[in-house]
Amino acid sequence: MKLPVSLPDELLLSRLIRYVTASGYKGDSFASKVFGSRKVSIHPFLTARLEQLAEWSLESAEVMLFQQTLAPLFLFFLPIYADKLKQSMLTGDGAEAHRASQLSSFGNGHSLCLKWCPVCAQQDLYQYGVAYWHRTHQIPGVTACAFHPVLLERQELVKRQRIIAGLLPTPISLLRAASDAEIQVARFASKLLQLVTGGIHRVDTVLAYRSKLSELGFITAHQRVRRKSLIEDFCADIKHYRPSSDTPFPRHPHDYRYLSQLLEPHTSHHPFRHLLFAWWLFREPKKMFSINSFSIELVGPIPLISVAQKISIEQQCLELLRQSHSLNKIHHLTGKSRCYLKRLALLNNIPITIKPKNLTDECVNKVIRLAYSGMNRETISQLCSVGIGSVEQIISSQQGLVEHRKRCHWESKRRRCRLEITRYLQSHPGTLRKDCKAKCNAAFFWLYSNDGIWLESVLPKPMIPTGRY
Numbered sequence: 001m002k003l004p005v006s007l008p009d010e011l012l013l014s015r016l017i018r019y020v021t022a023s024g025y026k027g028d029s030f031a032s033k034v035f036g037s038r039k040v041s042i043h044p045f046l047t048a049r050l051e052q053l054a055e056w057s058l059e060s061a062e063v064m065l066f067q068q069t070l071a072p073l074f075l076f077f078l079p080i081y082a083d084k085l086k087q088s089m090l091t092g093d094g095a096e097a098h099r100a101s102q103l104s105s106f107g108n109g110h111s112l113c114l115k116w117c118p119v120c121a122q123q124d125l126y127q128y129g130v131a132y133w134h135r136t137h138q139i140p141g142v143t144a145c146a147f148h149p150v151l152l153e154r155q156e157l158v159k160r161q162r163i164i165a166g167l168l169p170t171p172i173s174l175l176r177a178a179s180d181a182e183i184q185v186a187r188f189a190s191k192l193l194q195l196v197t198g199g200i201h202r203v204d205t206v207l208a209y210r211s212k213l214s215e216l217g218f219i220t221a222h223q224r225v226r227r228k229s230l231i232e233d234f235c236a237d238i239k240h241y242r243p244s245s246d247t248p249f250p251r252h253p254h255d256y257r258y259l260s261q262l263l264e265p266h267t268s269h270h271p272f273r274h275l276l277f278a279w280w281l282f283r284e285p286k287k288m289f290s291i292n293s294f295s296i297e298l299v300g301p302i303p304l305i306s307v308a309q310k311i312s313i314e315q316q317c318l319e320l321l322r323q324s325h326s327l328n329k330i331h332h333l334t335g336k337s338r339c340y341l342k343r344l345a346l347l348n349n350i351p352i353t354i355k356p357k358n359l360t361d362e363c364v365n366k367v368i369r370l371a372y373s374g375m376n377r378e379t380i381s382q383l384c385s386v387g388i389g390s391v392e393q394i395i396s397s398q399q400g401l402v403e404h405r406k407r408c409h410w411e412s413k414r415r416r417c418r419l420e421i422t423r424y425l426q427s428h429p430g431t432l433r434k435d436c437k438a439k440c441n442a443a444f445f446w447l448y449s450n451d452g453i454w455l456e457s458v459l460p461k462p463m464i465p466t467g468r469y
């Protein structure tokens with residue numbers, strides 16, 4: 001017995017259901033066969049006992065964990081519990097994994113359901129012959145499809161046994177339109193899930209949030225968060241988001257703690273709270289990573305510096321950049337390098353005017369002209385009095401130039417090799433092929449692989465082997 005091959009974005013539970021549907025097994029006898037107990041209950045998106053399941057599958061337990069459950073999202077947002085959760089899903093039982101996921105402590109993990117998009121179900125039926133449960137749709141709190149602007153349908157899971165034959169999405173014709181915020185959060189969550197599926201990034205979410213809040217002006221000069229305006233703006237943007245049993249929202253428009261708790265280090269919160277806030281702040285999951293990795297670079301050389309201080313230096317630099325001070329002046333005031341300041345300006349869309357001293361338009365044109373002639377980079381760098389790095393940058397930014405230069409180098413090499421062989425043959429009339437091969441070995445083999453027709457046409461005719469009489 002082997003589980004069916006996973007379909008794109010398919011939930012692990014969906015494969016188990018497809019297996020019992022196709023094989024005619026009953027859920028409890030399947031559980032008894034695989035896990036050794038009929039009473040095992042399977043969590044829809046944090047499925048445990050993966051090492052036992054892997055014995056019945058073509059892929060490893062780790063692949064199942066990262067690609068067919070929502071573990072990557074939980075590991076990302078709950079770094080404190082990440083190791084415990086991963087271990088309990090791989091080797092432990094469902095209850096252990098559920099405890100490690102903290103869902104019960106967040107107060108939103110009591111009722112479980114499976115969600116599906118009617119349009120996706122229709123398409124899957126057409127494309128794969130079966131409508132199945134998508135992993136992306138099961139992200140807690142997400143109510144819309146990430147690919148279609150419709151609301152997800154829900155199937156409550158009331159029975160303890162969840163591997164039920166035939167429990168698959170049913171295509172329906174009645175579609176309910178989702179609001180803008182619902183669609184955007186679904187897309188954000190789906191993209192983030194894709195990003196963390198390849199491996200969990202250790203991101204300091206608190207630092208990333210505070211950094212972005214500081215940029216948006218929600219942090220005062222004394223490093224206090226402007227909680228009132230923050231929660232008001234946040235609530236205004238999510239007012240069309242429909243609540244359901246797995247959407248922990250602010251309890252009222254002045255629920256300050258809802259967001260301020262997310263800004264406290266070493267705390268754990270429901271992943272949907274993080275998703276909603278991160279969407280509201282960044283709109284694009286990649287930005288969350290860029291701010292954070294940038295902050296890590298920023299704090300790297302200065303040990304023992306508090307989060308508030310890091311934000312303060314960054315905020316100071318941003319303020320000075322916005323006031324259009326020169327990079328040199330900001331460097332003297334803050335001690336931050338020009339390179340760092342340029343990157344900071346770029347990340348925050350602040351235009352900076354840097355007048356290049358040597359790299360004028362005339363110089364750039366000269367570099368391009370010389371580069372087209374096939375001249376090597378060191379010589380161009382000397383002739384134009386600019387660094388070799390600048391020459392490389394200009395060459396790579398000119399479309400088609402790199403390919404042209406590669407072709408030139410190839411032609412040049414061919415000329416050299418042909419010349420070497422021709423000279424040898426001219427100076428050794430009546431030579432044998434094997435001598436030519438031995439004396440001009442490198443040129444011979446380069447031409448043999450790259451210019452075989454020419455080589456064959458100039459080499460002496462091969463000796464005809466003489467047989468025995």
Ligand SMILES: [Zn+2]
Pocket residue numbers: 117118119120121145146147148
């Ligand atoms: Zn869909």
